[in-house]
Amino acid sequence: MKRQVVSWLVLLIISLVTVTGCTDSIDINDLALVMAIGVDTKGTSHQVEVTAQIARPADAVGQTGAPTGGTGEPTWTAKAQGRSLFEAMRNLMRYASRRIYFAHNKVIVFSEAYARQGLADAIDFFSRNHELRMRTWVAITPKKASDLVATKTGMQVIPADSIEKMFRYSGFAAKAPRINLMQLEADLLSPTSDPVLPKVDLLQNGLAMSSTDKKKSETQVELAGAGIFERDRFRGWLTNRETQGLLWFISPPHSRVYVFGCPTSDQKVSVEIKKYHFTLMPKWLKNRLSYDVSLDDDAQLVEVGCRYSLFDPGNKKAVEQQVNQRMETEIRQVWRRMQKEKLDFLRLGDHLKAMYPWRTESHRDDFDQLLPSIQLTLHIHTQLRSAALLQQPMTPGNP
Amino acid sequence: MDTLTAMRYQTAISSVLAYNVFLIKEILVDNSDLIERPFTVTLDHELDGVIFYIDGLSNNQLISQALLDPLIHKSLEQELLGGSRQQSIGTIEKILVTNPEVKIVKTVGEAIDNLLTGESIVVVEGLSKAFTMGTKGWEARMPSEPATELVVRGPRDSFTENMRTNTSLLRRRIKDPMLRLKTQKIGTRTKTAVTIAYLEDVANQRIVMDVQERLQSIKIDAVLESGYLEEMITDARHSPFVTMKTTERPDAAAAAILEGRVVIISDNTPFSLIVPSYFWDGFMASDDYYASYFLGTFSRIIRLIALVISLTLPSLYVLLVSFHQEMIPTQLALSMAAGRESVPFPVLVEVLLMEIAFELMREAGLRMPRPVGQAVSIVGSLIIGQAAVQAGLVSPIMVIIIAVTGIASFAIPSYATSFTIRFLRFPLLLASGMLGLLGFTAVLYVLTVHALSLQSFGEPYVAPIIPFRPSEQKDSLLRVPWWKMNTRPTFAKEKTRQPDPLDEQRKGQKSG
Structure with missing residues (x-):
């Protein structure tokens, strides 16, 4: 009796190793x-x-010791x-x-x-x-x-x-x-x-x-x-501009660079935006849908060709305004395109649904038709906070 | 033992010297190391006697100093009192009894049993009893540095094959009147002395009784090493897990006794057993307690990682490479695939090949004479590593996997635990090779459930982790500083080592 049990067990173990064909196994x-x-x-x-x-x-991996593919x-x-x-x-x-x-x-x-x-x-x-x-x-x-x-x-x-x-x-x-x-x-x-x-x-x-x-x-x-x-x-x-406007909405960039001409010379100023806060807020006002977009950002001078310094508040203001303008253009352009195409690729509907889950229901089928009538309110606020490592412009021959 | 011998064995010592000598010599016939030394003491009468001892087990010098000298001196000093023969016999008995280690035995059998442990037997004409004299003395190894449990910081002595030396090493560490060293003889032929050591007021009486009962119930003819005892009294008879920790370090044994555990010391082996012990005890080293507690805790975490690596790494590699390629980061997947480009075997076979090669190397190096052993390890690592890859037999990553696994298994302090883990790797490996993560999980699950079901002398084997015992966490994964290590394991009778000094202070402040 006992011998029978043992022989069954041995058979079971042997078959476990030999009979199962490593189901679904395929080497890398x-x-x-x-x-x-x-x-x-x-x-x-x-x-x-x-x-x-x-x-x-x-061939994709370098020195491996194994013979390589040769091509x-x-x-x-x-x-x-x-x-x-x-x-x-x-x-x-x-x-x-x-x-x-x-x-x-x-x-x-x-x-x-x-x-x-x-x-x-x-x-x-x-x-x-x-x-x-x-x-x-x-x-x-x-x-x-x-x-x-x-x-x-x-x-x-x-x-x-x-x-x-x-x-x-x-x-x-x-x-x-x-x-x-x-x-x-x-x-x-x-x-x-x-x-x-x-x-x-x-x-x-x-x-x-x-x-x-x-x-x-x-x-x-x-x-x-x-x-x-x-x-x-x-x-x-989408055009290049429109894409840049689109990014604010759906794929926030790590940084943005804007280049402008200097106020007095034909040199250029580059500004980098690294820190910003973008919010999109849908609003129902008297059955009219509008979106508040606010963009608060910190700008940094990264390349200054012209001779002005940040110590001049007028210059600072000018740069900030130019950045604001550029941003507004981008966003307005992609907005217009959206309204023209009647396609909600800015995911406005999703934002609306997050804010007003019930009111959106009635518009879920004709939201695209609603798009041209949506009003956009833009609040862009740029602050030029830093000129990186140099506070004064590099002037040749002027230490 | 034939019936004639058995009969002679049970015969009482008679008052006829010649008869006693005849019996002893008949039972121990044909033994070249049995020394018979007749002597004559002249008091009022000439009295004959014989000293028996085993050459090599008894100290000759001690025999002549402690036995013969007093007898002969006495006979020289003795004034002739004109006493009767019986009085003279009484005088001899008095002289003999002054020896510090004397026992009186009544049967031939008892006399021979004592003779074989190294004592000398004195039989005297006219006395129907024999005297056994403590003249044990043989060549023994001095306590040397432990061979298997090395420490960076800590005492360098270890147990020896001599049980008396071992108990003295414990006594020297624990000078407590409550330290008990109970000895019994196990093995019908070897009559091996087995001592259990514990602290009467600290060790749990249930555990002490349990150990004693189990030892008494052992029916075996020979005990040559404590491993015999371990297998005879273990809770987990058919398990790869070891439920008793072995140590050859007196400090580790003393620490165990102080925690309320029982230490079983067997004669003729330096390895003593510690019960009850947990699975995790295999991951603790004496160093942890002697070095800073940061280091102690850190080392334990490292060893736990070693446990995981040693148990699972080859299996994880196999299941990733042959079943779950999507889990590998792309770069690594490409490296693995590239390494395996020219390997002719499936991954499982490749792993088994390398594992077997590694185990062979380890086994060969273990028993080789030392100078050859080095050659084995050098040749092994060279051949197995570089050459196997260049020959296209295994992939380079596989060599790393096997090497890391091997090193991890060496990082586990207890050899027995390390072996358990190494052994359990193979079922895991086969299961992962055949069924991938599913097989791996299933076998790991079975192993875990099995370990959870084990006990060591009534204590759960995986404690204090499962069941979780908060007070014992001070000495499990963590090693808290000594001023905080104020409790013993929960199975100890006396659970407090010493009051917490901070608690004392707080109490003082409250009352003050």
């Missing part, structure tokens, strides 16, 4: 780690073309078509020697042509797939997405990593909003908001990588504004 070197995805339309039919930038670990290319770009996004992705497997794995994907780039047909399908796929992270950056490009994904760009070994970092530190440049998949989905699902995506473009005049090859310029990926959507369909591009 059998995965093709996708770093960036580009989505294009193919021809006139509704075919989807997917471009994937896949890391080649052996010296840190990534490998593959392209496949299909009737749907998923089919196209599966078709990638026809080229790929490893299982395509999306969990480390950094960026998804849609082409303008694809975006015009609507993104709902793609967003559904990307959020339904358990491998994709919701914090992946999403962008739109007027060029072909495949070109963007295939471009070697930036200082990182892996181009997609460069784009990822570019987005992460885009707050300094303040040229495009930062939108990840989660935000895009939130905008899409919100009854009032309309999505907006950063625009990425190919910059032709980047410098050559090697100094011997000075004439040939390298293509680089750059942040170049924003594209607005009606529901999930692409509608148009």
